[in-house]
Amino acid sequence: MVHSRLAGVRTVWRVEDDGDFFCAACGGDRCYQRLGGRRRLTVLGLPVLPRGAAEPVVQCVSCRGRFPLGALDRPTTTRLTALLRDGVHTIALALLAAGGGDSPVARRTAVEVVRSAGFTDCTEERLLTLQAALGAGSLPALDREVRDTLAALTPHLAAPGRESLLLRGARIALADGPYHAGERAMLTAVGEALHLPPADTERLLAEALSA
Structure with missing residues (x-):
């Protein structure tokens, strides 16, 4: 006990970065500070010898909880909402470009689906403009667009969430009747991108077809 009072190892932390993250302890988006530290041997409370670097940590500004740097890999609620909105938007455009863009009912359904995801100002005219740009490419190009957009979202969704995204695309494809060949191929690509x-x-x- 005497020795522990006389000597010990103390970590001196410094702020290296800051930003927003999802704090698991608070259960919501919070500000964080990334801390880097140096360990020092202390005698009578005074630093004497360096003992190397400490593992950097993330500290929540609100609860002061400290977490491994991996905590920053989880998107904030705000970021996850944006990723989901972009995912639905891209799926809708891809389905229109893959075969449903000529159908007024498919276009209206696509607008409804995109608006329900958070793009409340989405219009049919805007979708048509973007759909035309996507439609100018080949199916492989559309496939890459979908995969690139969903790559950042998929790891953070449970199976029901990923299935819901696929079904939103199916709803657009089925708005004007059974799946066209291009729509079916695109929905298969969406399923693969969602790791289903x-x-x-x-x-x-x-199930969507028979509903």
Whole structure:
């Protein structure tokens, strides 16, 4: 006990960065500080010898809780909402470009789906303009666009959330009748981008068709 009072190791922290993150302890978006530290041997409370660098941590400004840097990999609620909105928007455009863009009812359905995801100012004219740009590319180009957009979102969604995204695309494709070949191929690509097993994708598309 005497020795522990005389000597010890103390970590001196400094702020290296800051920003917003999702704090697991608070259960919501909070400000954070990224802290880097140096360990020092202390004698009678005075630093004597350096003992190397400490692992950097993330500290919540609100609750003062400290977490590994991996805590920054989880998107904030605000960021996740934006990723979801962009994912729905891209899926809608891809389905229109893959075969549904000539159908007024498919276009109206796409507008409804996109608005429900958070783009409340979405219009059919705006979708048509973007759909025309996407439609100018080949199916592989559309496939890449969908995969690139969903890549940042998919790891943060549970299976029901990923299935819901696929079904939103199916709703657009089915608005004017059974799936066209291009729509079916695009929905398969969406399922793959969402990391859904092929059997689950087929089941969901069949259920949507028979609903």
